[in-house]
Amino acid sequence: xxxxxxGITHGVDGRELATLLDVLREDIGVTGPKAGxxxxxxGACTVLVDGEPRRSCLLPAxxxxxxxxxxxxxxxxxxxxxxxxxxxxxxxxxxxxxxTSGMMLAAHAYIDRGGTDDHDAIQQALGGxxxxxxxxxxxxxxxxxxxRGDSFDLTTTAVGKYTTMATGGGE
Amino acid sequence: MAKHTGRGIAAIEYxxxxxxxxxxxxxxxxxxxxxxIDVFAGTADIGxxxxxxxxxxxxxxIGVPYDWITYDNSNxxxxxxxxxxxxxxxxxxxxxxxxxxxxxxxxxxLEIAGKELEIDPTDLEIxxxxxxxxxxxxxxxxxxxxxxxxxxGHGELITGTGAQLKPYAAIIDxxxxxxxxxxHSAISYAACSAEVEVDDETGEVRVVRLQQCYxxxxxxxxxxxxxxxxxxxxxxxxxxxxxxxxxxYPSVEHRGGAFGSYLAPGMEDMxxxxxxxxxxxxxxxxxxxxxxxxxxNNPQPPAIAAAVHDAIGVWITELPITPERVLRALEAKxxxxxxxxxxxxxxxxxxxxxxxxxxxxxxxx
Numbered sequence: 001x002x003x004x005x006x007g008i009t010h011g012v013d014g015r016e017l018a019t020l021l022d023v024l025r026e027d028i029g030v031t032g033p034k035a036g037x038x039x040x041x042x043g044a045c046t047v048l049v050d051g052e053p054r055r056s057c058l059l060p061a062x063x064x065x066x067x068x069x070x071x072x073x074x075x076x077x078x079x080x081x082x083x084x085x086x087x088x089x090x091x092x093x094x095x096x097x098x099x100t101s102g103m104m105l106a107a108h109a110y111i112d113r114g115g116t117d118d119h120d121a122i123q124q125a126l127g128g129x130x131x132x133x134x135x136x137x138x139x140x141x142x143x144x145x146x147x148r149g150d151s152f153d154l155t156t157t158a159v160g161k162y163t164t165m166a167t168g169g170g171e
Numbered sequence: 172m173a174k175h176t177g178r179g180i181a182a183i184e185y186x187x188x189x190x191x192x193x194x195x196x197x198x199x200x201x202x203x204x205x206x207x208i209d210v211f212a213g214t215a216d217i218g219x220x221x222x223x224x225x226x227x228x229x230x231x232x233i234g235v236p237y238d239w240i241t242y243d244n245s246n247x248x249x250x251x252x253x254x255x256x257x258x259x260x261x262x263x264x265x266x267x268x269x270x271x272x273x274x275x276x277x278x279x280x281l282e283i284a285g286k287e288l289e290i291d292p293t294d295l296e297i298x299x300x301x302x303x304x305x306x307x308x309x310x311x312x313x314x315x316x317x318x319x320x321x322x323x324g325h326g327e328l329i330t331g332t333g334a335q336l337k338p339y340a341a342i343i344d345x346x347x348x349x350x351x352x353x354x355h356s357a358i359s360y361a362a363c364s365a366e367v368e369v370d371d372e373t374g375e376v377r378v379v380r381l382q383q384c385y386x387x388x389x390x391x392x393x394x395x396x397x398x399x400x401x402x403x404x405x406x407x408x409x410x411x412x413x414x415x416x417x418x419x420y421p422s423v424e425h426r427g428g429a430f431g432s433y434l435a436p437g438m439e440d441m442x443x444x445x446x447x448x449x450x451x452x453x454x455x456x457x458x459x460x461x462x463x464x465x466x467x468n469n470p471q472p473p474a475i476a477a478a479v480h481d482a483i484g485v486w487i488t489e490l491p492i493t494p495e496r497v498l499r500a501l502e503a504k505x506x507x508x509x510x511x512x513x514x515x516x517x518x519x520x521x522x523x524x525x526x527x528x529x530x531x532x533x534x535x536x
Contacts, residue, residue, distance in 0.1 A: 036430075039430045041430035041431045042430060095218030095219065096217060096218030097218065127438050134398060135398075135400075135402040137401045140438070
């Protein structure tokens with residue numbers, strides 16, 4: 001079978017019945033999708049298959065033969081982050097980071113489908129993704145910002161915003 | 172059969188770090204010939220942001236821009252000891268070690284700059300990456316030039332080390348257990364009010380709002396502190412109504428086989444959360460900081476339990492407050508009665524309102 005991952009086509013033989021997650025991580029070496037629960041329950045393994053978010057831990061790799069697969073590695077580059085990645089950075093939407101790639105791919109697809117910054121709609125769209133660190137509010141803020149098309153100056157996010165502790169630790 | 176709303180409040184205090192137990196963190200810093208700063212520390216950043224915070228502390232203490240700092244906690248060969256990221260200590264204890272190391276580096280930079288500028292180091296200060304003569308800001312030398320002079324001219328390496336260790340406390344009165352040191356270096360305080368909706372038919376408790384107030388000592392990076400508090404609220408909500416550490420009712424053979432049988436809060440379980448931070452500085456933490464990591468999930472469960480009592484008049488004395496526990500408590504509900512100075516609610520929990528000026532809870536045998 002041929003799997004096109006982030007624009008590069010890989011020929012993989014004899015692994016049609018393995019999960020797409022295992023083939024991506026172990027055969028192709030793309031480790032953005034995370035193995036969380038391996039039961040389709042946590043969302044950490046989410047990838048885009050022809051633009052649609054799919055739990056790669058539940059999908060036999062053979063089903064993805066001939067499709068275009070996008071993982072977090074394909075969203076943007078370190079030099080040019082995708083809008084959703086910029087929003088996650090700016091809003092501190094990641095802590096340990098394990099859920100982040102799945103969250104961003106699902107959010108990217110939600111915005112692609114015309115999703116808005118409506119709080120409840122974002123909750124609905126990302127409801128199947130579990131995060132144990134953030135309490136979700138900063139993730140929802142980030143997705144809403146990306147849905148609105150907010151632009152960010154990331155050089156001021158971690159660096160400039162809070163450096164002067166002597167003046168009270170705030171903005 | 173109806174839904175009942177209720178509101179409850181809880182207040183907590185929380186100690187920071189493993190005080191009295193010999194709980195060291197260490198840090199060392201070297202300055203590269205271009206003035207950029209390498210920080211080596213063993214603190215594991217588990218998503219709490221300790222790399223960011225300690226880098227901020229070093230940058231602030233020395234007086235250089237944040238992005239000059241490279242923070243390396245990648246291996247135990249190059250990094251000194253840090254006992255770990257626990258007990259809310261990463262900023263309070265390890266951050267203090269970073270501050271001490273940075274102070275040594277600052278002193279060394281000032282000494283070498285003093286030689287270069289022929290000015291007494293005590294008349295110099297470091298402002299935004301430049302060593303400046305106090306009162307004569309046109310006389311200055313960049314930290315990069317100082318580091319280059321140290322490397323190529325003076326034959327010196329600018330380094331600093333810092334260690335933070337609360338000494339062991341010795342017991343001075345075996346009768347009472349009194350020790351010779353204050354019990355804790357920093358105590359944080361917090362309060363939380365919870366609003367809940369309880370369905371007396373299904374027993375389901377839905378938390379609709381949490382209002383929280385935390386004394387954090389000093390919020391060096393308020394967004395990161397907020398992240399700890401919001402995450403803690405989610406964990407506290409989970410402890411209060413969803414998550415059971417031993418979810419194997421009635422016995423271990425019945426443990427869940429699926430991820431979903433452990434009820435971690437999802438996005439749609441989250442209520443409106445309003446948070447207030449109070450900066451009440453500690454004496455011992457870097458820049459007055461206290462710990463926020465662990466106390467952030469403490470006040471929600473008791474506040475939720477109090478709100479459930481406000482809603483349906485029964486005290487649930489076990490967590491999490493599951494539908495089954497709510498329904499059993501409602502079944503067993505009896506009117507509270509007085510026994511002398513105690514108010515006994517439902518045979519499970521009493522409130523003694525007069526003991527030592529506070530309220531104590533008693534569970535009769």
